[in-house]
Amino acid sequence: MSNRNNLLVYILAVGVFGIINTEMGVIGILPSIADHFHVSVSKAGLLVSVFALVVAISAPIMPLLFSGLNRKTVMLIGLGFFVLGNILSIMTTNFTLVLIARIIPAIFHPIYCSLAFTIAAESVSKEEAPKAVSKVFIGVSAGMVVGVPIVSFIDGAISLEMAMAFFAIVNAIIFVATLIFMPSMPVERGLSYGAQLSVLKKSITWLSIVAVILLNSAVFGVYSYLAEYLKTVTNVSSTIISILLFIYGVANIIGNILAGKLLTKNANKSVVVFPFALGAIYIVLFLFGQLTFPMAIITLIWGILAGIGANINQHWVMSSAPEAPIFSNSLFLTSANLGTMIGAAVGGIFIAELGTPYVVFVGFLSLLLSIVFIFLRNYMYNPKTKQLAS
Incomplete structure (x- = not known):
C-alpha cells in the first residue's frame, strides 16, 4: 500500500478502536459507574447491553440511509456524536441521561465501522483487501480487550470522570485526524x-x-x-x-x-x-x-x-x-x-x-x-x- 493509503487505514483502525472502546470500555468500570450514579451493577450493565442491542438493530438501517452521502462527511457526523455523547456522560450525574448519551452514538456505530471496513478494502487492490481490513480489525480487537484494562486503570489511578474522558479524547483525536488527513469521498455512483x-x-x-x-x-x-x-x-x-x-x-x-x-x-x-x-x-x-x-x-x-x-x-x-x-x-x-x-x-x-x-x-x-x-x-x-x- 502507498504511504497515503497506509495512513488512511491506520486512521480507520484507531477510529474503530475509539468506537469499540466506547462500547466495551465501560465493562471495566461498571462498579464505579454504579457507585457514582447510585444504581445497581446490573442496572449499570444496561450501558453495555442496550448499546449492543441498538447496534444490532441500527446496523442494517443506518448505513443504508446514509449510503448516498459523502463518506468523509458521514464519518465525521458519527465521530461527532461519539464525542458529544462521551462529554455529556462526564458532565451529568443522571443515569438516564448517561444511557441516552450512549444510545444516540450507538445508532451511528454501524455507519462508521461499515465505512471503515469498506474504505480500507477499496484503498488497495482486490487481492490485498483482506490485509487492509485485518489492520482495521486490530482496532476492533484493541477496543474490545486492550481498552478495558486501560480505562479500568485510569479509573483506579485518577477518577471515573477521567476514565470516561478517555473515550471522548480518543474519538476527538480521530475526528480531527479524519477532518485533516482523510480526502473527500463523494459517492459517484450510489446504489x-x-x-x-x-x-x-x-x-x-x-x-x-x-x-x-x-x-x-x-x-x-x-x-x-x-x-x-x-x-x-x-x-x-x-x-x-x-x-x-x-x-x-x-x-x-x-x-x-x-x-x-x-x-x-x-x-x-x-x-x-x-x-x-x-x-x-x-x-x-x-x-x-x-x-x-x-x-x-x-x-x-x-x-x-x-x-x-x-x-x-x-x-x-x-x-x-x-x-x-x-x-x-x-x-x-x-x-x-x-x-x-x-x-x-x-x-x-x-x-x-x-x-x-x-x-x-x-x-x-x-x-x-x-x-x-x-x-x-x-x-x-x-x-x-x-x-x-x-
Missing part, C-alpha cells in the same frame, strides 16, 4: 436502496449471515464466561485471571494480523478449517481446563483463533454481496452482534443448568451448526454445482 436491499434476495447472503451468527456464538458463548471459568474451574487468583485475559487480548490482535495473510492466500480454505480448529481447542479446554499451565496455552491459541474468526466473519458476509459493500458490512455487524448476544445467553443457561465446565458445549453446538451452513454455501456456489443450484 439505490432497492439495489442494496436486493442482496437479501440471494440465498448465499442468508447462508453467510446464519454461518456468521453461529461462528460468533461459538466464540462469545464461551469467551463471555472466561473469567468465571478461570475462577471456578481452573481455580486461579484474580491476578492470574487478569494476566490470562490480557494474553487472550494480545493473541486476538496476533490473530487479526495472521488472518489478513490467510484470507489473501486462500480465503475459502481458511473459512472451512476454522470451525474444526476452534472445535479442537474446545475439546482440549474441556479436558484440561482445570490445569493452570495448559489453560495458559489454550488461552493463547484460542485468542489467536478468535482474532482470525472475526476477520473470517467479515469476509464471509462481505464476499456474499460485494456489489453493495457498505450494506453487506452492516449485515456483518448485525450478524456478529446477534451471535454474541445469542451465544452469551445460551452460555448462561448452560452454566445455570449444568455448571461452568459445560459452557464449552455452547461452542461445540454452534460450530457443528456453522459447519452445515459453510459447506452448504460452498456446495451451492461451487462452479461445478452452480448450475444445479440455480
Whole structure:
C-alpha cells in the first residue's frame, strides 16, 4: 500500500478502536459507574447491553440511509456524536441521561465501522483487501480487550470522570485526524436502496449471515464466561485471571494480523478449517481446563483463533454481496452482534443448568451448526454445482 493509503487505514483502525472502546470500555468500570450514579451493577450493565442491542438493530438501517452521502462527511457526523455523547456522560450525574448519551452514538456505530471496513478494502487492490481490513480489525480487537484494562486503570489511578474522558479524547483525536488527513469521498455512483436491499434476495447472503451468527456464538458463548471459568474451574487468583485475559487480548490482535495473510492466500480454505480448529481447542479446554499451565496455552491459541474468526466473519458476509459493500458490512455487524448476544445467553443457561465446565458445549453446538451452513454455501456456489443450484 502507498504511504497515503497506509495512513488512511491506520486512521480507520484507531477510529474503530475509539468506537469499540466506547462500547466495551465501560465493562471495566461498571462498579464505579454504579457507585457514582447510585444504581445497581446490573442496572449499570444496561450501558453495555442496550448499546449492543441498538447496534444490532441500527446496523442494517443506518448505513443504508446514509449510503448516498459523502463518506468523509458521514464519518465525521458519527465521530461527532461519539464525542458529544462521551462529554455529556462526564458532565451529568443522571443515569438516564448517561444511557441516552450512549444510545444516540450507538445508532451511528454501524455507519462508521461499515465505512471503515469498506474504505480500507477499496484503498488497495482486490487481492490485498483482506490485509487492509485485518489492520482495521486490530482496532476492533484493541477496543474490545486492550481498552478495558486501560480505562479500568485510569479509573483506579485518577477518577471515573477521567476514565470516561478517555473515550471522548480518543474519538476527538480521530475526528480531527479524519477532518485533516482523510480526502473527500463523494459517492459517484450510489446504489439505490432497492439495489442494496436486493442482496437479501440471494440465498448465499442468508447462508453467510446464519454461518456468521453461529461462528460468533461459538466464540462469545464461551469467551463471555472466561473469567468465571478461570475462577471456578481452573481455580486461579484474580491476578492470574487478569494476566490470562490480557494474553487472550494480545493473541486476538496476533490473530487479526495472521488472518489478513490467510484470507489473501486462500480465503475459502481458511473459512472451512476454522470451525474444526476452534472445535479442537474446545475439546482440549474441556479436558484440561482445570490445569493452570495448559489453560495458559489454550488461552493463547484460542485468542489467536478468535482474532482470525472475526476477520473470517467479515469476509464471509462481505464476499456474499460485494456489489453493495457498505450494506453487506452492516449485515456483518448485525450478524456478529446477534451471535454474541445469542451465544452469551445460551452460555448462561448452560452454566445455570449444568455448571461452568459445560459452557464449552455452547461452542461445540454452534460450530457443528456453522459447519452445515459453510459447506452448504460452498456446495451451492461451487462452479461445478452452480448450475444445479440455480
